[in-house]
Amino acid sequence: AYDAETNGNPYMDNPDDRKQEGSLRFYKPKFSYIFCDMDGTLMNSKSQITSTTAKALIEASSRGVKVVIATGKTRPAVISALNMVDLPGKDVIISEFSPGVFLQGLLVYGRQGREIFRRNLDPNVCREAFLYSLEHKVPLIAFSEDRCLTLFDHPLVDSLHTVYHEPKAEIMPSVEFLLAGVDIQKLIFLDTAEGVANTLRPYWAEATRDRATVVQAVPDMLEIVPPGSSKGSGVRMLLDHLGVTAKEIMAIGDGENDVEMLELASLGIALSNGSEKAKAIADVIGASNDEDGVADAIYRYAF
Numbered sequence: 001a002y003d004a005e006t007n008g009n010p011y012m013d014n015p016d017d018r019k020q021e022g023s024l025r026f027y028k029p030k031f032s033y034i035f036c037d038m039d040g041t042l043m044n045s046k047s048q049i050t051s052t053t054a055k056a057l058i059e060a061s062s063r064g065v066k067v068v069i070a071t072g073k074t075r076p077a078v079i080s081a082l083n084m085v086d087l088p089g090k091d092v093i094i095s096e097f098s099p100g101v102f103l104q105g106l107l108v109y110g111r112q113g114r115e116i117f118r119r120n121l122d123p124n125v126c127r128e129a130f131l132y133s134l135e136h137k138v139p140l141i142a143f144s145e146d147r148c149l150t151l152f153d154h155p156l157v158d159s160l161h162t163v164y165h166e167p168k169a170e171i172m173p174s175v176e177f178l179l180a181g182v183d184i185q186k187l188i189f190l191d192t193a194e195g196v197a198n199t200l201r202p203y204w205a206e207a208t209r210d211r212a213t214v215v216q217a218v219p220d221m222l223e224i225v226p227p228g229s230s231k232g233s234g235v236r237m238l239l240d241h242l243g244v245t246a247k248e249i250m251a252i253g254d255g256e257n258d259v260e261m262l263e264l265a266s267l268g269i270a271l272s273n274g275s276e277k278a279k280a281i282a283d284v285i286g287a288s289n290d291e292d293g294v295a296d297a298i299y300r301y302a303f
Helices: 039-040 051-062 073-085 123-136 155-162 175-178 193-211 233-243 256-264 276-282 293-302
Strands: 033-036 066-069 100-102 108-109 115-118 142-143 145-151 184-188 211-215 221-225 249-253 267-273 284-286
Touching: 033 039, 033 256, 033 293, 039 073, 039 249, 039 293, 051 293, 066 100, 100 233, 108 233, 115 233, 123 142, 123 175, 123 184, 123 193, 142 276, 145 155, 155 184, 184 256, 193 211, 193 221, 233 256, 249 256, 249 293, 256 267, 256 276, 267 276, 267 293, 284 293
Parallel strands: 033 066, 033 249, 249 267, 267 284
Antiparallel strands: 100 108, 108 115, 142 145, 142 184, 184 221, 211 221
């Protein structure tokens, strides 16, 4: 898709060597769209967007490059995170009126921010997961559009709101009450990285079989999503809706859930802090999310 030999070193070995904002204003951008992940990519390890990265996003937008968020987060979480650096707005990066791919591609918003796709999780899988959560005292969050639902309070549940910017979880009195009258797009178990790797992932990969798929964006969370769904499929759907070809897009990510998106894009950039799967499929390996890897990638490759 992208010839690294022709277009540049596939390893961004010097973050300080990035091109400065405004230095390329008289050149046509190489890409019309940048599809970008949030956790571990746009956000650093403190779940913050730095001023350097914010300036790069504004520079891209000012040059006519549209930045589209493709994430496992809810739309309110993305808007909240960008609010911290004064980025939201109808004509800037993300708002209720802009396109985007959310909840691992299970909610896709198109022109004017209108919903063009939604996929829900099997209610039986949701019921089994919440019964498991109660029995084993492992926190579990259900994502229903812009809401987060759970059965009991826990510091890890709080962190989803305070650290990851997700809507504050609503505590439901029972499993049946939680499931009544709502469509759930995905579930997230919260545990230690060891607990996820050694217990939760093996158990739920087997328990869900063909009824759901387990994925991970970060080591200490296990996500359960409908089978065959992916962030990449959401990106494809949005491209079709917008009438945009894969040749026009650059994608930046870090997780195994970004692999399909990185593979689809004309230029796929995996940050150096990313998973081995993401780095193996990417055209370019960028600086880490703690080294303003997104800003570096934008200045090096987008313009």
